[in-house]
Structure formats: C-alpha cells, structure tokens
Amino acid sequence: GDSVTQMEGPVTLSEEAFLTINCTYTATGYPSLFWYVQYPGEGLQLLLKATKADDKGSNKGFEATYRKETTSFHLEKGSVQVSDSAVYFCALRLIQGAQKLVFGQGTRLTINP
Amino acid sequence: GAVVSQHPSRVICKSGTSVKIECRSLDFQATTMFWYRQFPKQSLMLMATSNEGSKATYEQGVEKDKFLINHASLTLSTLTVTSAHPEDSSFYICSAWALAKNIQYFGAGTRLSVL
Numbered sequence: 001g002d003s004v005t006q007m008e009g010p011v012t013l014s015e016e017a018f019l020t021i022n023c024t025y026t027a028t029g030y031p032s033l034f035w036y037v038q039y040p041g042e043g044l045q046l047l048l049k050a051t052k053a054d055d056k057g058s059n060k061g062f063e064a065t066y067r068k069e070t071t072s073f074h075l076e077k078g079s080v081q082v083s084d085s086a087v088y089f090c091a092l093r094l095i096q097g098a099q100k101l102v103f104g105q106g107t108r109l110t111i112n113p
Numbered sequence: 114g115a116v117v118s119q120h121p122s123r124v125i126c127k128s129g130t131s132v133k134i135e136c137r138s139l140d141f142q143a144t145t146m147f148w149y150r151q152f153p154k155q156s157l158m159l160m161a162t163s164n165e166g167s168k169a170t171y172e173q174g175v176e177k178d179k180f181l182i183n184h185a186s187l188t189l190s191t192l193t194v195t196s197a198h199p200e201d202s203s204f205y206i207c208s209a210w211a212l213a214k215n216i217q218y219f220g221a222g223t224r225l226s227v228l
Contacts, residue, residue, distance in 0.1 A: 036219075043117065043206065043219035044157075089156065099145060099210050101217060105156040 002027045006090050006104035013080055014112050021075040021107050023064075023090035031092035033057075033066055033073040034101070038087040047075075047088070082111045116140055117209050119220025126197055127228055134192045134223045136207030142187035143209035147217070148180070151204040160205075163190040197227045 007022040025031065032051045036044040048057030053068035062077045073090060090104040118137045126132050136146055144165045149157040161182050162170040169182035179201075181193040190209075194201055206222040 041221065043119070043221040044208075045219070046216055099217060100147070100159060100162065101157075101208075102159075103156040106154075 002031070002092065002094060002102050004090050004092055004102055004104035006088075006107050008105075008107070009087075010108040010110060012110045012112065015082055016079045017111075019075070019077040019080045019084075019109070021088055021090075021109070023073045023075065023104060025071050025073065025090075025092050027071075027092055027094065029094055031094050033064070034091040034093065035062070035064055035073070035075050036089040036091060036103075038089065038106070040086070044089060080109075080111050082113050085109055085111045116211075117207065117218045117220045119207050119223055121223060122221060123224045123226075125226045125228065128198050129196055132194045132197055132225060134194075134205055134207070134225075136190045136192070136209065136220050138188045138209040138211075138218070141209075141211050141213070143190075143211065144187060145210040145212075146184060146190040147208045147210070148182060148190075148192050149206040149208070151206060151222070157206060160192075194225065197225070199227045201225065202227045 003026045005024050034049045035047040037047045038044045048059040050057040050066035056065045064073050064075045087106045087108045089106045091101045093101050116139050120135045146163040148160045151157045159172050160175045163182045163184040165184045171177045184190040204222050204224050208217045208219045
C-alpha cells in the first residue's frame with residue numbers, strides 16, 4: 001500500500017545548524033508530496049508542497065525537492081532557529097482518489113540556542 | 114489566525130460516557146472534512162472522511178458505531194465517541210478541505226482522556 005517513511009527522531013540541533021529530515025514514499029500512482037509542521041499545542045500547518053517530479057517546494061527557508069527516481073522528498077534548511085522547534089510530518093496525497101493524506105510518523109525537532 | 118476550529122481542546126470523561134468533538138471551518142465552506150487519530154509519538158491515522166449531507170466513509174478497522182460522524186452543514190463536522198473506554202484515549206484531529214485553495218487545513222486537536 002501507499003506509505004511514507006520519515007527519519008526517526010527526536011532530532012536536536014544547535015541554532016544556525018543545517019537541517020535535513022529524510023522522507024521516502026511508496027505509492028502506486030503519482031502522488032503530490034507535502035511537509036506539515038505542528039508547533040506545540042497547535043494543529044498541523046502546511047509548510048510546503050510539490051505536485052510533480054523535480055518540483056521544489058519552499059517556505060520560511062525550508063526546501064524539499066520531489067525526487068521520483070529515489071522516491072524521496074527530504075526537508076532541508078540551511079540555518080535553523082529556535083522557533084523551528086516542532087514536529088514535522090511528511091505526507092503524500094494520491095491524485096486519483098479522494099483528498100486523503102497519508103502521513104509519515106513525524107519527526108520531532110528541537111533547536112537549542 | 115486559525116481557519117479550522119476544533120472544540121474542545123481537552124476533555125476528560127468517565128468510562129461509558131459519550132463525548133462529542135466539533136470541527137468548524139471558519140471562513141470557507143468544506144464539503145469534505147477528515148478525522149484523524151494520533152497516538153503518542155506516532156503519526157496521524159485517518160479514521161474517516163466526512164462528506165456534507167452524506168454518510169461518512171470509514172477506514173478499515175474503524176468502528177462506525179463507535180465513532181459517529183455527522184457533517185450536517187458546510188462548516189461543521191462532529192465526531193462522537195460513544196461509550197468511551199480508556200483505550201479510546203488519544204489525540205483526535207480534524208481537517209477541512211478548502212477546495213478553492215486545494216489545501217487541507219487542520220484543527221488544533223482534542224486530547225481525550227477516558228478514566
């Protein structure tokens with residue numbers, strides 16, 4: 001079945017460090033790919049998305065590129081801030097079906113000053 | 114500000130009672146809403162798809178008589194956990210599909226604790 005696998009957390013970094021959170025997927029069709037962020041006590045917020053191969057999604061300094069050949073959508077940021085501390089979810093949406101999202105297990109990120 | 118409001122944010126109830134959780138889209142109409150369950154340190158698991166004016170579509174393994182979903186208007190879906198038991202304790206999250214923007218907006222979640 002369709003699934004998303006993220007690197008296990010928690011991830012702890014110092015401020016201004018480089019961040020990579022790995023995400024790979026398995027899908028029967030050609031999914032759209034998403035990164036959502038969940039700050040403490042809040043709902044999930046869409047961080048960025050990509051709808052086809054080689055698309056790069058970007059927002060708030062975060063980037064992820066849709067790599068069909070490696071079925072990956074790794075999240076990167078060049079210089080993290082304390083305010084980036086949150087749980088990050090990679091997700092896919094199958095175009096053919098309803099607007100259902102399939103989520104990875106989430107990666108908790110903590111940035112220390 | 115939040116575009117999807119979920120209420121209550123936290124509820125504690127006794128075993129055997131029923132609990133209703135509301136999910137409202139605040140500035141858009143949502144013909145489709147979703148209900149998820151999140152276990153500690155785990156991902157969101159889709160429970161059901163709620164369609165305005167029709168019966169919800171439940172995912173495999175989710176008891177429809179246990180988790181009643183009503184989507185009576187374009188801005189409100191409710192999830193009722195009937196005869197709750199301690200194993201139903203979890204974090205429940207709703208989302209609403211904004212068709213015009215092709216984005217799914219999420220509520221802040223409801224933490225249910227059944228004693």
